[in-house]
Amino acid sequence: MKFVGKEARKAEKRERILRSATKIFARKGFYNAKISEIAREAGVADGTIYLYFKNKDEILITIFEESVGAIIRRFRKRLQEIPDPADQVREFSRLHLEIVKTNPDLASVLQLELRQSNRFIKEYAGTSLNDYLNLIGDIIQNGQKANVFREDVHPGIAKRMLFGALDEISTLYVLLKDRSFDFQRSAAQIASIFLYGIAKDEYRNS
Amino acid sequence: MKFVGKEARKAEKRERILRSATKIFARKGFYNAKISEIAREAGVADGTIYLYFKNKDEILITIFEESVGAIIRRFRKRLQEIPDPADQVREFSRLHLEIVKTNPDLASVLQLELRQSNRFIKEYAGTSLNDYLNLIGDIIQNGQKANVFREDVHPGIAKRMLFGALDEISTLYVLLKDRSFDFQRSAAQIASIFLYGIAKDEYRNS
Amino acid sequence: MKFVGKEARKAEKRERILRSATKIFARKGFYNAKISEIAREAGVADGTIYLYFKNKDEILITIFEESVGAIIRRFRKRLQEIPDPADQVREFSRLHLEIVKTNPDLASVLQLELRQSNRFIKEYAGTSLNDYLNLIGDIIQNGQKANVFREDVHPGIAKRMLFGALDEISTLYVLLKDRSFDFQRSAAQIASIFLYGIAKDEYRNS
């Protein structure tokens, strides 16, 4: 028999609020999402939300920090298991789009809502997003050290390039909500073009 | 001596409102931009804005339609003068980032606000953005017909990939407002990686 | 050939504005009627209206004063031609409803819009409306002097009673806009009941 303590119940309620907020933010957009609607969706009273979060902004920030944090940890773990930088790029692309497909609401919020306020991006999202970008940056630098990626490729540009490409495809999916969209193929294609683009000539068909 | 008629003065005021709105939207975001602030910035009364635009939404929509429309026309004209698809990609990338650097406020609005509301994107920005994306799509298809670009590259993915890459770099610039940003170099790098990525082996160093 | 002087043209424009205002007030109600709409209907510019009337209120007041004034003059003239007080009551009722039928817009304004502000009724309508009511009051007093109407009838109450009755029927017509409404019959019925009510027993079937 499972014993659920006070702490666990609190944590569970907090999660429920975050999940509901993500859903509503995705559906309506941050500014059109109403606290009362999030509360209703989460099955709590309006006031209860303020026992867990300072204000509406903080809900969005929390969604960002916690989910991107978790995603980064997951990516790091997965990438460690892959020795080849090119394979890492392929896996990164695959994982990125897989997460978008598996968590469309979260993706929608990260894609669309987070961009809307400079403040969010500058003050909060900055670090986490940078950490995420650096996952790619590190792969590229490793590939350059291993002499498989072109040396004239600037990792700071290239990492944004791959991210931007994946992000753009994700946006397409988020907006169209086309469930038949073939992520595997898209991820493979993006990784292929990107790798062709940054690989040294002699490693092009690896 | 310049003779300014009634029509011209009206058009000039309309432009001033759009410019002010773009600036305020860029600075604060659409939802935090106040009509009264836009009016003050434009040097008109609040009510005057409603002589030119139906409501706040329509100001944003007009900014999209008119500026993206103008940009597309400019791009089309420029690209016609360039015969080589690879050069077209290079020029497209350069132009895109040049516009971002020359019109940071407009870029900011197109980058950030455009994404914010499904409604805007789907109903209004959709077509213009699609037209813009198709500029790239056409280049790619021409390159494929001319046998210089890989046939296994899906233009629908690739066009979004280049756009996403440029967009991401633009976001970086818009957010950092780093005036020393070398967009010529960034454009060249992005174009290089992208072209290496989609070019047939025999044309890699063209 | 008719020669239309400056004065005549001004007067004509003034009339046109009043006619348009009456129509719009009737259709939309005073508060929902827009000056620009009245101007459009009258075929003049918004500002022109202010050359003829101090403000929106004054248009309504003018409609009231001028039209009720004209109506009172017309009634006086007509009633003078009728010797019998009972016949005067019948003619008054007939004329009242005839005017409502002939000028539905004016009737609508007098019925509905003028009531909406105490200020109008107290400050402006007071005198004219009183003059109108006194037309009935005088008939009743004449009838009492001529010994055909009951002496215990209070003219101040009775005059309001007949007016209220006619007014109520007019409201019904104004609201329903039932063009098939039989005014002659209604007027006859109201006059009949009223006369039966105030006539001395010996004159009941006069």
Add this chain to the structure above:
Amino acid sequence: MKFVGKEARKAEKRERILRSATKIFARKGFYNAKISEIAREAGVADGTIYLYFKNKDEILITIFEESVGAIIRRFRKRLQEIPDPADQVREFSRLHLEIVKTNPDLASVLQLELRQSNRFIKEYAGTSLNDYLNLIGDIIQNGQKANVFREDVHPGIAKRMLFGALDEISTLYVLLKDRSFDFQRSAAQIASIFLYGIAKDEYRNS
């Protein structure tokens, strides 16, 4: 000691808002009454009003429906206790003017505002006002069945006639705010004239 539950306190607040609105509407007219003024008068915040009513229109509509509804119930009950149709007319007239004197603000709103907007009258007040008018209509028809009222009297006209007469006297009172107004005498006079007007000859002095 009175125990006041949550429901009761809410109902009390709702009543307070309606009472305040009635007072302000009576004093200023619907369009000149400000929500903030109603709120201040009721001792609540502006926003609180919207917890109880959808919008300003609905406050007016509610006043109509609830008060006219209550009045009609009160009249029905009272009239049932009176067997003679002529006495019913007398009591109806007395009650009508008594209510006007006891609730001058409500009377003012019903008198003046009710008339102001076709929309209100047609959509909302229509039914209630009709029910009220039919109280008189039923009395008249009963009197005709009982052979005490003239058969050539059209109940549809006659009911409006009595109502119009009472209404007009009420308007006089509402506008003058003459507290010394003898509504008993006025009611008696109106009922007398009306009854003389519709009674069969043989029942004139009943």
Add this chain to the structure above:
DNA sequence: AATGAATGAGCGTTCATTCAT
């Protein structure tokens, strides 16, 4: 005289946040 573009005060309504229970 006539115009109609411009003005800006004013108000209904929303909704994040608070706090008494």
Add this chain to the structure above:
DNA sequence: AATGAATGAACGCTCATTCAT
């Protein structure tokens, strides 16, 4: 801890009125 009724600041928009042309 949880509630949800109450708050009130904030803002988009309207429209009577003005005034430069």
